Amino acid sequence: MKKEIVIIGGGFAGINLTKRLANAKGIHVTLVDKNNYNFFPPLLYQVATGFPEVSNICYPFRKLFHYKKNISFRLGELLKIVPEQNKVVLSTGELSYDYLVLATGTESNYFGMGNVRQSALPLKTVDDAIDMRNYLLLKTEEATIATDPVEQRKLSTIVIAGGGPTGVELAGMLAEMKKNILEKDYPELSEEKVKIYLVDGAPALLAPMSKVAQQYTYDTLVKMGVSVELNRQVKDYVNDTVIFADGTSIPTKFLIWAAGVTSKVFQGIPKESYGKGKRLLVDQHNKMYGMQNIYAIGDTCLQTTDENFSEGHPQLAQVAIQQGINLARNFKAMINGKPLTVFNYHDKGSMAIIGRSKAVADIPSPKMQIKGFIAWVMWLFVHLFSLINFRNRIKTMYNWSIAYFTKDQSLRMIIRPKAVR
Amino acid sequence: MKKEIVIIGGGFAGINLTKRLANAKGIHVTLVDKNNYNFFPPLLYQVATGFPEVSNICYPFRKLFHYKKNISFRLGELLKIVPEQNKVVLSTGELSYDYLVLATGTESNYFGMGNVRQSALPLKTVDDAIDMRNYLLLKTEEATIATDPVEQRKLSTIVIAGGGPTGVELAGMLAEMKKNILEKDYPELSEEKVKIYLVDGAPALLAPMSKVAQQYTYDTLVKMGVSVELNRQVKDYVNDTVIFADGTSIPTKFLIWAAGVTSKVFQGIPKESYGKGKRLLVDQHNKMYGMQNIYAIGDTCLQTTDENFSEGHPQLAQVAIQQGINLARNFKAMINGKPLTVFNYHDKGSMAIIGRSKAVADIPSPKMQIKGFIAWVMWLFVHLFSLINFRNRIKTMYNWSIAYFTKDQSLRMIIRPKAVR
Numbered sequence: 001m002k003k004e005i006v007i008i009g010g011g012f013a014g015i016n017l018t019k020r021l022a023n024a025k026g027i028h029v030t031l032v033d034k035n036n037y038n039f040f041p042p043l044l045y046q047v048a049t050g051f052p053e054v055s056n057i058c059y060p061f062r063k064l065f066h067y068k069k070n071i072s073f074r075l076g077e078l079l080k081i082v083p084e085q086n087k088v089v090l091s092t093g094e095l096s097y098d099y100l101v102l103a104t105g106t107e108s109n110y111f112g113m114g115n116v117r118q119s120a121l122p123l124k125t126v127d128d129a130i131d132m133r134n135y136l137l138l139k140t141e142e143a144t145i146a147t148d149p150v151e152q153r154k155l156s157t158i159v160i161a162g163g164g165p166t167g168v169e170l171a172g173m174l175a176e177m178k179k180n181i182l183e184k185d186y187p188e189l190s191e192e193k194v195k196i197y198l199v200d201g202a203p204a205l206l207a208p209m210s211k212v213a214q215q216y217t218y219d220t221l222v223k224m225g226v227s228v229e230l231n232r233q234v235k236d237y238v239n240d241t242v243i244f245a246d247g248t249s250i251p252t253k254f255l256i257w258a259a260g261v262t263s264k265v266f267q268g269i270p271k272e273s274y275g276k277g278k279r280l281l282v283d284q285h286n287k288m289y290g291m292q293n294i295y296a297i298g299d300t301c302l303q304t305t306d307e308n309f310s311e312g313h314p315q316l317a318q319v320a321i322q323q324g325i326n327l328a329r330n331f332k333a334m335i336n337g338k339p340l341t342v343f344n345y346h347d348k349g350s351m352a353i354i355g356r357s358k359a360v361a362d363i364p365s366p367k368m369q370i371k372g373f374i375a376w377v378m379w380l381f382v383h384l385f386s387l388i389n390f391r392n393r394i395k396t397m398y399n400w401s402i403a404y405f406t407k408d409q410s411l412r413m414i415i416r417p418k419a420v421r
Numbered sequence: 422m423k424k425e426i427v428i429i430g431g432g433f434a435g436i437n438l439t440k441r442l443a444n445a446k447g448i449h450v451t452l453v454d455k456n457n458y459n460f461f462p463p464l465l466y467q468v469a470t471g472f473p474e475v476s477n478i479c480y481p482f483r484k485l486f487h488y489k490k491n492i493s494f495r496l497g498e499l500l501k502i503v504p505e506q507n508k509v510v511l512s513t514g515e516l517s518y519d520y521l522v523l524a525t526g527t528e529s530n531y532f533g534m535g536n537v538r539q540s541a542l543p544l545k546t547v548d549d550a551i552d553m554r555n556y557l558l559l560k561t562e563e564a565t566i567a568t569d570p571v572e573q574r575k576l577s578t579i580v581i582a583g584g585g586p587t588g589v590e591l592a593g594m595l596a597e598m599k600k601n602i603l604e605k606d607y608p609e610l611s612e613e614k615v616k617i618y619l620v621d622g623a624p625a626l627l628a629p630m631s632k633v634a635q636q637y638t639y640d641t642l643v644k645m646g647v648s649v650e651l652n653r654q655v656k657d658y659v660n661d662t663v664i665f666a667d668g669t670s671i672p673t674k675f676l677i678w679a680a681g682v683t684s685k686v687f688q689g690i691p692k693e694s695y696g697k698g699k700r701l702l703v704d705q706h707n708k709m710y711g712m713q714n715i716y717a718i719g720d721t722c723l724q725t726t727d728e729n730f731s732e733g734h735p736q737l738a739q740v741a742i743q744q745g746i747n748l749a750r751n752f753k754a755m756i757n758g759k760p761l762t763v764f765n766y767h768d769k770g771s772m773a774i775i776g777r778s779k780a781v782a783d784i785p786s787p788k789m790q791i792k793g794f795i796a797w798v799m800w801l802f803v804h805l806f807s808l809i810n811f812r813n814r815i816k817t818m819y820n821w822s823i824a825y826f827t828k829d830q831s832l833r834m835i836i837r838p839k840a841v842r
Contacts, residue, residue, distance in 0.1 A: 036835050037834040037835070054834065054836055055474060055834065066606070075562040092562075092563075092566060126836060130836060137457060141457065142513075145495075145513060145514055184487045185481075186483065187490075402812070412481045412483070413456075413475065413476065414458070415475055415551060
C-alpha cells in the first residue's frame with residue numbers, strides 16, 4: 001500500500017519536493033494548488049510592466065507531470081485541515097493523506113490598513129501582475145485625455161511602497177519605461193510630468209543586503225529619476241492620496257504595494273503552531289511541532305534549529321527550494337526506514353536588478369559585493385537558468401534580447417477576460 | 422487647416438485605412454477602438470484552445486503609430502453619432518470630425534435566443550478567446566473529479582454551433598487535442614468518453630466554399646472523430662442542455678457559439694441606413710447614403726454597387742482590407758481635388774484549416790480547389806504573412822514549429838485577472 005503524500009502549494013518549495021518524489025517507490029503524491037500552473041515570482045515585475053508572455057514564467061502542473069504515474073494534480077484551494085482524520089477540505093472536495101505538507105508561501109501584508117488592501121496594487125501572483133499591467137495602461141490612457149490638473153497629477157504619479165527587491169525592480173523598470181517609451185507611445189504626455197516615488201519605512205533599501213548594495217541601489221535609482229524616500233511609512237490611502245505616518249501625503253491613482261508579506265492562517269491548525277509573521281513552527285526536519293504527520297516548507301514555515309539562523313531563515317526562493325529537496329530525501333528515507341537528514345540552509349547569496357546593465361549581488365563565500373554590469377549579467381543568467389524548463393528559457397532569452405536592443409521590451413495590451421464562471 | 426478623419430474600429434478595415442493615411446499631407450487621423458490593440462481574428466481559435474501567447478496575434482495601436490505624427494489613438498467605445506454637429510460621443514469623451522469612418526465589424530448573432538447569449542461561449546474577441554480557454558480548462562478540471570454520471574457526461578461533451586471556418590477550425594483543433602493531449606494531461610479522463618459535436622442548421626459545412634472543399638472537410642472531421650450534424654438548428658440552451666429545432670437535445674456544459682454575426686446599430690444613424698444583417702448601406706466609394714461625410718468599410722457595410730456582388734460582399738478579411746486601402750486612396754484624392762476610385766473587390770480565394778496537414782482552399786483564378794497537405798501549407802504561409810509585423814510572425818512560426826513536432830502546441834494556464842476598475 002502506497003503512502004499518500006498531499007502537498008498544498010506548487011511554488012518553489014512544493015514543486016521541488018514534488019518533482020523529487022516522482023517515481024519514488026511506495027509513494028503517491030497529490031499536489032494541490034489554486035492555480036493550474038507553477039510560476040516564477042522573481043519575474044512577475046516584468047509581466048506587470050508589459051512583457052505580455054505570461055507563458056514565459058508559467059508552466060502547467062499537469063504538463064510537468066506527464067508520464068509521472070505516482071503524481072496527481074488537484075486544482076483547489078485549501079479550506080480546512082482535519083488532523084485527527086488525516087484529511088484536508090478543499091474548495092473542490094476532500095483528500096485523505098498519510099503525510100501532509102504545507103507549502104503555501106505568503107500573501108501581501110497590509111498591516112491592518114483596510115483602504116490600502118482595497119485600493120493598492122499588490123504583486124504576489126500572476127493575476128496580480130496582469131491586473132497591475134491593465135490598470136497602469138488603462139489609467140495612462142485616462143491621463144492622455146484628463147483636463148483637470150489635480151486629476152492629471154494623480155494620473156502621472158506612481159508611488160511604490162516597499163524597498164525590497166520587488167519595489168526596487170519595479171521602480172527601475174518604470175523609470176526606464178518613462179525615459180524610453182512614454183513619449184513615443186503617448187505623445188500627449190510629457191516625461192517631466194511623470195513622477196515615480198519609492199518609499200519605505202526603513203532607513204535603507206534592500207534591507208537584508210550589504211551596505212555597498214544598498215548605497216549603489218539608492219544612488220542608481222535617484223540618478224534614474226526615482227524619488228527614493230526612506231523612513232517614510234504609509235499609514236493610509238484615501239481619496240486617491242497616500243497618507244504617511246509623518247502627516248505628509250502624495251496624491252496618486254497608483255499605489256503599488258510591495259511592503260510586506262505574511263503567512264496564511266489555516267482552519268484546523270492550533271494557534272500555538274504559528275510563530276512570528278504567522279509562520280508555522282517546524283523542527284529540524286520541517287515537521288510541525290505537536291503534529292505526527294504534517295510538515296511545512298518554504299516561506300510559510302519558521303525553523304529555528306539551523307545553527308546560523310536561530311531567528312528563522314529569510315523568506316527566499318533558495319531556502320524554499322532546499323527545504324523541498326531535503327524533505328523529499330527524508331520522505332524516501334522514512335519509507336525505507338533510513339535515518340533522516342537535518343535541514344541546513346546553504347546560502348548562495350542574494351541579488352537584485354535595478355535596470356539595464358545595473359544590478360547588485362552579495363556573494364557569501366568568498367564574501368564579496370558585486371554591482372553594475374557584471375552583477376546584471378549574473379542576474380540575467382541566474383534567473384534564466386532558474387526558469388522551469390528549456391522552452392521558457394528560450395522564450396525569455398528571446399524577449400530579453402529584443403528588450404536590450406530595442407529598449408522597448410514590451411507589448412502593452414489591455415486584456416480583460418471576465419471572471420470564470 | 423488639416424482635415425480631421427475619425428476612424429471607429431481598428432480591425433482589418435480600419436487599420437489598413439489608418440496605416441495608409443500615415444504622413445498624408447493635410448490629414449490628421451484619430452483611430453478610436455475599445456481595445457488598445459489590433460488583433461488577428463483568424464487565429465483566435467488557437468488562443469482559445471491553448472496557445473497562450475496572446476501577443477502573437479495582437480499589437481498595440483500606439484506602438485504601431487510610433488513616429489506617425491498625424492495619427493492619434495483614442496481608447497473608447499462609440500456611444501452615439503451626432504451627424505448634424507459632426508461629432509461622436511465616446512465612452513471616454515467627444516471627438517469632432519470632418520470625415521467619420523465606421524469600421525466596427527460585427528458581433529455574435531444569437532438570433533434572439535437569450536439563454537444562448539447568456540451561457541454559450543462566443544469567439545469574436547481576444548477576451549472571448551481567453552474566457553473560452555479558461556472555461557474549457559476549469560471545467561475539464563471539474564470533469565476529473567466529477568462522480569455523478571450525468572454531470573460527467575455534460576463535462577465531457579462539447580457542442581460547437583456553426584459550420585463556418587471558426588466552427589470547423591475549433592472542431593479540428595479540439596479533436597486533435599483529445600487525441601494527443603487528453604490522456605497525458607488528464608489521466609483521470611478517457612478519450613472514448615469525450616464527444617465533440619459540430620452542428621449547423623445548413624445542409625453543408627463552409628457554406629460559401631466549393632463542394633469539393635465542403636465534402637473533404639466533412640469527411641476529414643468525421644474521420645477525426647467529430648460528430649458532424651447538419652440540418653440541425655439550435656433553438657435554446659437550458660439547464661446545460663442544447664435544444665434543437667427538431668426536438669432533440671444534447672446535454673453539455675460547453676456550447677460554443679460560432680453560428681452567425683450581425684452588425685452593430687448606432688445611435689444617431691437613421692433606420693433606413695441599415696440593410697440586411699444591420700449592415701450600413703454605402704455607395705461605390707463606401708460613403709453612406711444620405712450622409713455628407715460618413716463612411717463605412719469592412720464587415721459592417723453593405724455595398725451593392727460592385728458588379729459581381731450585387732447582394733453585397735461576403736464578410737471577409739480581404740474585402741475589409743481592400744476597402745480600407747481604397748478609401749485611403751480616395752481621402753487623399755479628395756484633399757488634392759482628384760477623381761475618386763470606385764471600389765471593386767478582387768477575390769483572392771478562401772481557405773480553412775481543419776487540422777494537422779489538413780486544409781481546404783478555393784482559388785478563383787485559375788479556378789481550382791486544393792485540399793490536404795498542400796492547402797495546409799498554403800494556409801500556414803498566408804496566415805503567417807498576414808500577421809501585422811515581423812515580430813509576431815517570428816513568434817508564431819516558433820510556436821507552430823513546436824506544435825508540429827511535439828503534437829502539443831499549448832500551455833494550458835488558467836489566468837484570471839479581475840475586471841479592470
